[in-house]
Amino acid sequence: xxxxxxxxxxxxxxxxxxxxxxxxxxxxxxxxxxxxxxxxxxxxxxxxxxxxxxxxxxxxxxxxxxxxxxxxxxxxxxxxxxxxxxxxxxxxxxxxxxxxxxxxxxxxxxxxxxxxxxxxxxxxxxxxxxxxxxxxxxxxxxxxxxxxxxxxxxxxxxxxxxxxxxxxxxxxxxxxxxxxxxxxxxxxxxxxxxxxxxxxxxxxxxxxxxxxxxxxxxxxxxxxxxxxxxxxxxxxxxxxxxxxxxxxxxxxxxxxxxxxxxxxxxxxxxxxxxxxxxxxxx
Ligand code: A2P
Numbered sequence: 001x002x003x004x005x006x007x008x009x010x011x012x013x014x015x016x017x018x019x020x021x022x023x024x025x026x027x028x029x030x031x032x033x034x035x036x037x038x039x040x041x042x043x044x045x046x047x048x049x050x051x052x053x054x055x056x057x058x059x060x061x062x063x064x065x066x067x068x069x070x071x072x073x074x075x076x077x078x079x080x081x082x083x084x085x086x087x088x089x090x091x092x093x094x095x096x097x098x099x100x101x102x103x104x105x106x107x108x109x110x111x112x113x114x115x116x117x118x119x120x121x122x123x124x125x126x127x128x129x130x131x132x133x134x135x136x137x138x139x140x141x142x143x144x145x146x147x148x149x150x151x152x153x154x155x156x157x158x159x160x161x162x163x164x165x166x167x168x169x170x171x172x173x174x175x176x177x178x179x180x181x182x183x184x185x186x187x188x189x190x191x192x193x194x195x196x197x198x199x200x201x202x203x204x205x206x207x208x209x210x211x212x213x214x215x216x217x218x219x220x221x222x223x224x225x226x227x228x229x230x231x232x233x234x235x236x237x238x239x240x241x242x243x244x245x246x247x248x249x250x251x252x253x254x255x256x257x258x259x260x261x262x263x264x265x266x267x268x269x270x271x272x273x274x275x276x277x278x279x280x281x282x
Contacts, residue, residue: 001027001028001029001032001244004032005244006029006032006033006036006244007032007033007035007036008036009243009244009246009249010032010033010036010037011036011039011040012246012249012250013249014036014037014040014045014046014051015040015045016249016250016253017253018249018253019046019050019051019052020052020054020238020240021033021037021051021052021053021054022054022162022186022188022240023053023054023055023056024055024056024058024089025055025056025058025070025073025074025077026056026058026089026100030055030074030077030078031077031078033053033078034077034078034079034080035079037051037053037078037080038079038080048080048081051084052084052085053078053080053083053084053085054083054084054085054086054087054162054186055071055074055078055083055085055086055087055132056086056087056088056089056138057070057071057086057087057088057089057119057123058070058089058100059089059090059092059093059094060093060094060095060096060097060099060100060102060112061096062088062093062096062112062114062116062119063093063096063112063114063119064114064118064119064121064122065122066096066122067119067122067123067125067126068122068125068126068129068131071083071086071126071131071132072131075131082130082131082132082133083131083132083133084132084133084134085132085133085134085135085136085159085160086123086126086127086131086132086134086135086136087135087136087137087138087158087160087162088116088119088120088123088136088137088138088140089138089139090138090139090280091116091137091139091140091141091144092111093111093112093113093114093119094109094110094111094112095110095111095112096112101282109282116144116147116148117147117148117151120135120148120151120154120158121155123135124155124156127156128155134159134160135156135158135159136158136159136160136161136162136183136184136186137158137160137161137162138161138162138163138186139162139163139280140158140161140163141174142173142174142177145158145161145177145178145181145183149181157181157182157183158183159183159184160183160184160185160186160238161174161178161183161184161185161186162185162186162187162188162240163185163186163187163188164187164188164189164276164277164278165185165187165188165189165190165232165237166187166189166190166191166192166207166228166232167207167210167213167228167231167268167269167271167272168192168204168205168207168210168271168272168273168275168277169272169273169274169275169276169277170269170271170272171185172269172272175235175236175237179236184236184238185236185237185238186237186238186239186240187232187237187238187239187240188240188278189277189278190228190229190232190237190239190240190241191207191208191225191228191229191241191242191252192206192207192208192228192277193242193277193278199278200277200278201275201276201277201278201279204273204275204276204277207224207228208223208224208225208228209224210224210271212267212268212271213227213228213268213271214227216260216264216267216268220258222254222255222258223251225241225248225251225252226251226252226254226255227260227268228268229241229252229255230255230258230259230260231260231265231268233255234259234260234265235265
């Protein structure tokens with residue numbers, strides 16, 4: 001993100017009423033997020049405990065001995081004492097080191113063998129140390145969740161699993177599994193994400209152009225984006241829409257003054273294409 005735009009956007013978001021902020025070391029703007037939170041606290045607009053900040057453990061930091069130092073680095077960048085939620089960003093490990101995407105001479109990612117359960121134990125230790133209030137995972141499928149849930153001596157269950165989730169990718173089976181285990185689904189790309197071909201599967205049509213979402217929106221004087229977000233929160237999926245545009249940041253928050261009927265929810269559910277925008281091909 002262009003320098004400063006994240007700082008400004010987070011401040012606008014907090015003024016608008018957002019409290020849940022989803023970040024990561026690999027977004028390279030955690031310093032701006034932290035600054036925005038601290039400025040808003042200094043202004044008296046919020047207290048630290050009003051904010052719910054989620055940070056993420058990157059793939060190169062899965063070896064257990066790296067987990068706490070990595071979280072401490074994030075806290076240093078944020079200049080905060082704790083994160084509200086710390087999650088394993090992806091269920092596969094890359095070779096530890098300075099390169100975020102370590103590659104061999106043929107340009108292939110260098111993976112690293114680690115035990116996800118051992119990584120999880122290091123995450124549990126971060127919670128015990130008070131550096132993270134809660135711990136969770138991201139991009140985990142059912143089998144990977146079960147590995148953690150069935151770990152002998154499990155101390156804390158993952159509280160959440162952050163995955164792609166929106167009307168074109170509704171995740172019914174994973175959602176049901178997570179419900180049964182009290183794991184909150186946090187839906188990323190809730191608006192169908194950007195159309196950036198470097199990491200987005202653009203062969204799937206743009207979500208916000210969908211006729212059903214637009215027709216339902218018309219009825220409530222809402223946009224397709226607002227209908228998509230409302231749909232997710234109404235099925236108990238937490239949404240983390242991304243925008244760096246002040247008007248759209250506000251628009252995405254105006255979703256608590258209407259509700260979709262059961263019939264409309266079913267119509268939107270039927271839009272599911274089972275196709276991901278974010279394929280994470282690495
Ligand atoms: P921008 O930052 O210019 O607002 P997702 O949250 O699914 O990842 O989607 C993010 C993309 O959707 C970004 O390209 C963002 O662009 C755009 N976006 C965010 N809010 C809206 C909205 N209300 N209407 C249309 N596009 C939006």
